Amino acid sequence: MADNAKRLCKRKRARENGTEEIKKKTTKIQNRTTAESDIRQSSQIHPKHVPVFTINPESNPCAVTYEQLCELINYAVLGKVRSSLPSWCQVHKQKELKGVAVIVLHGVSQMHFYRYYLQFKQLKKRFRFRFSMPPPPDDFLLRIFGTEKLLPRDKSPMVNGTPAVNGHCFMTENNSCGPSDVDNHPIIIKYGRKKQGLTSFLLSEEELMKNDYPVAGTPHSDGFVQTGCTAKVTDNSPLLGLDCEMCLTTKGNELTRVCVVNADGSCLMDELVKPDNPILNYLTRFSGITKKMLMPVKTKLGDVQAKLKKILPNDAVLVGHSLNNDLNALKMIHPNVIDTSLLYARDLGQRFKLKVLAKSVLGKEIQSEEMVGHDASEDARTALELAQYFINQGPMKVAKLNLENFQGKQPAGDNFTTQPEGRSQTNRLSDYLKANCSKVDGFLGRPSFHCGSLVNKLGTHDQKAVLLGTSKAMKELIHQEAWHKIECKTDKEVVQQAQTEIPVASLSLSHFTSYSEYSECNLNMKIHEGLLHEKMRQKLSEMCTVYAGPFCKDFCLTSVERTFQNCGSISSFSVITETHKPYVRIEYALPESAHLAVLTLNGSTMGRFPITVQRPIKESTLDCDRVLKKLENDIINGAVIYVSGIQQTLTKKHLNDKFSKFGHVEAIICPGGDVDAKPEDCFIKYGSLESALKAQAAMNGQEVRKQRLNVLRALTPYHLQSWVAQRSYTALNPRTSDPLPLERCSFEKRKEKLSQCEQELKNLMSTIDRRAGRLFRALPSNTLCMVLLPGTNSAQCSAPGLCLLEIKQDP
Numbered sequence: 062m063a064d065n066a067k068r069l070c071k072r073k074r075a076r077e078n079g080t081e082e083i084k085k086k087t088t089k090i091q092n093r094t095t096a097e098s099d100i101r102q103s104s105q106i107h108p109k110h111v112p113v114f115t116i117n118p119e120s121n122p123c124a125v126t127y128e129q130l131c132e133l134i135n136y137a138v139l140g141k142v143r144s145s146l147p148s149w150c151q152v153h154k155q156k157e158l159k160g161v162a163v164i165v166l167h168g169v170s171q172m173h174f175y176r177y178y179l180q181f182k183q184l185k186k187r188f189r190f191r192f193s194m195p196p197p198p199d200d201f202l203l204r205i206f207g208t209e210k211l212l213p214r215d216k217s218p219m220v221n222g223t224p225a226v227n228g229h230c231f232m233t234e235n236n237s238c239g240p241s242d243v244d245n246h247p248i249i250i251k252y253g254r255k256k257q258g259l260t261s262f263l264l265s266e267e268e269l270m271k272n273d274y275p276v277a278g279t280p281h282s283d284g285f286v287q288t289g290c291t292a293k294v295t296d297n298s299p300l301l302g303l304d305c306e307m308c309l310t311t312k313g314n315e316l317t318r319v320c321v322v323n324a325d326g327s328c329l330m331d332e333l334v335k336p337d338n339p340i341l342n343y344l345t346r347f348s349g350i351t352k353k354m355l356m357p358v359k360t361k362l363g364d365v366q367a368k369l370k371k372i373l374p375n376d377a378v379l380v381g382h383s384l385n386n387d388l389n390a391l392k393m394i395h396p397n398v399i400d401t402s403l404l405y406a407r408d409l410g411q412r413f414k415l416k417v418l419a420k421s422v423l424g425k426e427i428q429s430e431e432m433v434g435h436d437a438s439e440d441a442r443t444a445l446e447l448a449q450y451f452i453n454q455g456p457m458k459v460a461k462l463n464l465e466n467f468q469g470k471q472p473a474g475d476n477f478t479t480q481p482e483g484r485s486q487t488n489r490l491s492d493y494l495k496a497n498c499s500k501v502d503g504f505l506g507r508p509s510f511h512c513g514s515l516v517n518k519l520g521t522h523d524q525k526a527v528l529l530g531t532s533k534a535m536k537e538l539i540h541q542e543a544w545h546k547i548e549c550k551t552d553k554e555v556v557q558q559a560q561t562e563i564p565v566a567s568l569s570l571s572h573f574t575s576y577s578e579y580s581e582c583n584l585n586m587k588i589h590e591g592l593l594h595e596k597m598r599q600k601l602s603e604m605c606t607v608y609a610g611p612f613c614k615d616f617c618l619t620s621v622e623r624t625f626q627n628c629g630s631i632s633s634f635s636v637i638t639e640t641h642k643p644y645v646r647i648e649y650a651l652p653e654s655a656h657l658a659v660l661t662l663n664g665s666t667m668g669r670f671p672i673t674v675q676r677p678i679k680e681s682t683l684d685c686d687r688v689l690k691k692l693e694n695d696i697i698n699g700a701v702i703y704v705s706g707i708q709q710t711l712t713k714k715h716l717n718d719k720f721s722k723f724g725h726v727e728a729i730i731c732p733g734g735d736v737d738a739k740p741e742d743c744f745i746k747y748g749s750l751e752s753a754l755k756a757q758a759a760m761n762g763q764e765v766r767k768q769r770l771n772v773l774r775a776l777t778p779y780h781l782q783s784w785v786a787q788r789s790y791t792a793l794n795p796r797t798s799d800p801l802p803l804e805r806c807s808f809e810k811r812k813e814k815l816s817q818c819e820q821e822l823k824n825l826m827s828t829i830d831r832r833a834g835r836l837f838r839a840l841p842s843n844t845l846c847m848v849l850l851p852g853t854n855s856a857q858c859s860a861p862g863l864c865l866l867e868i869k870q871d872p
Contacts, residue, residue: 111157117151120149124193133149158845160845165570165849166829168577184834197852243461255455274385276394289373289375292376303381305320308344308350309564312338315336319334324445336362379395381401534572545562604652608645609644612668634646657703692778701747726748728746845866845867
C-alpha cells in the first residue's frame with residue numbers, strides 16, 4: 062500500500078510539473094506573438110523604403126548630449142561608409158534619407174515649451190521624439206557640427222620642417238613631402254607609384270555598388286536601360302566626358318540636360334530634356350535651367366537614352382565627377398566608368414569638388430559666381446581633362462601636388478597669377494600658399510576652430526550645406542565659408558528662403574531669432590525672463606498638488622498618507638489646521654500621481670466620513686484640466702502608461718515580465734532618471750498604442766503581491782522627468798534686475814506691463830511655432846528634421862534645452 066501511495070504521489074507531482082511547464086511555454090509563446098504583432102504593426106506603419114529612427118534599448122530615452130547629436134547628424138548625412146554608427150540610436154534605411162534639416166530657436170528653452178505648451182501646436186503635433194539637453198555652452202553649435210580645434214602656431218606639428226595641418230604638410234618651392242609621406246598618400250596606397258593605362262582606373266563592380274552606381278540585377282536599378290557597351294575595354298578605348306543637370310519634381314530629382322564630349326573636347330551631344338513629372342524647382346542656380354528654356358522642349362528621357370546608345374562606341378569609357386548621380390538621372394547602366402571624385406582619392410573616403418580640382422590641377426576657373434548655374438559641357442570637359450591628366454602624369458605626380466591643403470574655399474578675388482610656361486604645377490601651388498598662408502587660421506598664433514569636418518566632407522562630395530539666418534546668428538559658426546550662406550532679416554524671410562534652398566541641400570541650418578531679439582529689446586523681459594522660471598516651477602508644483610479633507614480631529618495621519626502614497630511618490634505631506642476641520646496637502650513628485658488621486662480617491666470614505674480630493678484653485682491652475690487633456694493626447698505619450706502602487710519587492714525585470722505579455726516593452730523609465738531596480742512608480746513605454754491600451758485596461762486595479770496597481774495614460778512627457786525632478790533654477794532677482802525706470806512705477810503699473818509682456822510672448826511663441834511648422838511641411842519626404850530649443854546658460858539664469866526630432870513623411 063505504501064509503495065502504491067508513493068507511485069501515485071510521484072505521478073501527481075510529475076503531472077503538476079508538466080502543467081507548470083506548459084503554462085510557461087504558453088506564456089512565452091503569447092509574449093512572442095504579441096511582440097511579433099507589434100513588429101508587424103510597426104512595419105505596416107513604415108513602408109519598405111522609408112527611413113525609421115529608433116533609440117537603442119540601453120540608451121537614455123529622456124536626454125541627449127551635444128556629442129550624441131553630432132554623431133546622429135554625421136551618420137544621417139554621410140552614411141556608414143564615411144562616418145561611424147551613432148552610439149545611442151539607429152537610423153534604419155539611412156540611404157533613403159534625402160537630407161538633414163536643423164532649426165534653432167534661439168533663446169527658447171524647455172521651460173518655454175511647456176510654459177507655452179498650448180501655443181506650440183505644430184511642434185508638439187509633428188515631432189514624436191523629444192529629449193532634454195543640458196544648458197548650452199557658448200560653442201554648442203560648434204559641438205553639434207563636429208568642428209576640430211587647430212593648434213596655435215608655436216604648437217603646430219611639423220613634417221620635414223614644414224607646418225602641418227590634419228597630417229598634411231604645406232609645400233614650398235624648396236620643400237616637398239618626403240618619400241614616406243608620399244608612400245602613405247591615399248592615391249599611392251590605392252594605385253601605386255607607377256604610371257598605368259586607363260583600365261587600371263576603372264571602377265570595379267564592387268566599387269560601383271558601394272558608390273551608389275546603377276548595376277544590372279540590383280533592385281535599385283529596376284527599369285534602367287543598359288547602354289549596350291559590352292566590348293572589352295583596353296588602354297586605347299575612347300574616353301567620353303558626361304555631365305547632366307537635374308531639377309526637382311514631385312518624384313525627386315529628374316533629368317533636364319545631358320552633355321557628352323569626346324577626348325578632343327568636342328561636344329557630341331547636348332540635349333535639353335522635359336521631365337515626366339511636374340517641376341517644383343528648376344534649381345537654376347546650379348543647373349542653369351529656367352522655365353523659359355524648357356517651355357518649347359519636347360525631348361523626353363527615352364529619347365536621350367536611345368540617342369546615347371547610338372553615339373557610344375562598344376568599348377566606351379564614361380568619365381564624370383560623381384558620375385553615379387548622372388547615370389541615375391539618365392536611368393542607364395554603364396559598366397565602364399572613371400569617376401574623378403574617386404580617382405583623386407583623399408583620406409577617409411572624402412572627395413574634392415570639381416571646381417577645386419579644376420583650379421588646383423588644371424589651373425582654370427569653372428562654375429564662376431558670375432555664371433547662372435553650371436555649364437554641363439564645361440563640367441564634362443573638365444572631368445575628362447582631369448582623368449587624362451591623371452593617366453598621362455601618373456599617380457606619383459598627382460600625389461606630390463599635395464592637393465589636401467588646397468581644398469578649402471579661397472577668398473573672393475584670389476586667383477592664380479599667370480605663370481611662365483616653364484613653371485611646374487608644384488611651384489604654382491607653392492607660390493599660392495606663400496601668398497595666402499597668413500589667411501590660414503592655424504598659423505595666426507591663436508587657437509581657432511577649423512571648418513567642421515562634416516561640412517567639408519559634404520563639399521568634397523558636391524553636396525550642399527545651407528546656412529540661413531541673420532548675420533548675428535550666423536556669426537556663431539566660425540568658418541562660415543564652408544557653408545552656402547543666405548542672410549535673412551527676419552524669421553519670416555528664413556522660412557521663405559528655406560522653402561527653395563533646403564530641398565536641394567544635404568544639410569541645412571536655419572536660425573530663428575525673433576524671441577532672442579524681442580527679449581533683448583524689451584526692458585520688461587529683464588524682469589519677466591527671471592519670473593518665467595519661477596512661475597513655471599510653481600505651476601508644475603501646483604499640478605502635482607492635491608488637497609484632501611475634511612477629516613475628523615483625531616484622524617490617523619499615517620493611514621491617510623499610506624492611502625495617498627498608493628497613487629505615487631510623495632514629495633511633501635502636511636496638515637492644514639486653519640480650516641474648521643483639518644485638511645491635508647499632498648505634493649506628489651509627478652502630475653500623474655495627483656491626477657490619479659483626484660480620479661480614485663475623490664468621494665472616498667476615510668474614518669467614516671467622505672472626503673473631497675481637489676486641486677488648488679489659483680490663477681495658474683484654471684486651465685489645468687485643459688492642459689492635462691492636451692498632455693494626455695500628446696503624440697509622444699501615445700504608447701506610454703504610468704504605473705503606481707508597485708510593491709517594493711518588484712524589480713524592473715519583474716515589471717517587464719508582467720507587462721510584456723501585452724506587447725513589446727521598449728523602456729521602463731523611473732521618475733527623475735532613477736536607476737533603482739525597485740521603483741515605487743514608473744512609466745512603461747510600449748511599441749504601439751494598442752499594447753498600451755490593453756495593458757491599462759487589464760492591469761489597472763489588479764493586485765500584484767498583495768498590492769493594488771494603479772495604471773493610467775501618461776501625462777508627463779517622459780523626457781521631462783529629469784527636469785521635473787530638479788525643481789530649481791538660478792533665476793533673476795526682480796529687484797536687482799529691474800531697470801531704474803520701472804522701479805519708480807507703481808505695483809499696479811508694473812503688473813500691467815508684465816501682463817502685457819506675457820500676452821506678447823504667447824503671440825510670439827505661437828508665431829514661431831507656426832513658422833517652424835511651415836518650414837517642416839516644406840521639407841522633402843524622408844528628411845530628418847531636428848528642432849533645437851537650446852535653453853539658457855548665464856550668470857542670471859540657467860535652464861535646460863529641448864531637442865525635437867522627426868523624419869518627415871508625406872501622407
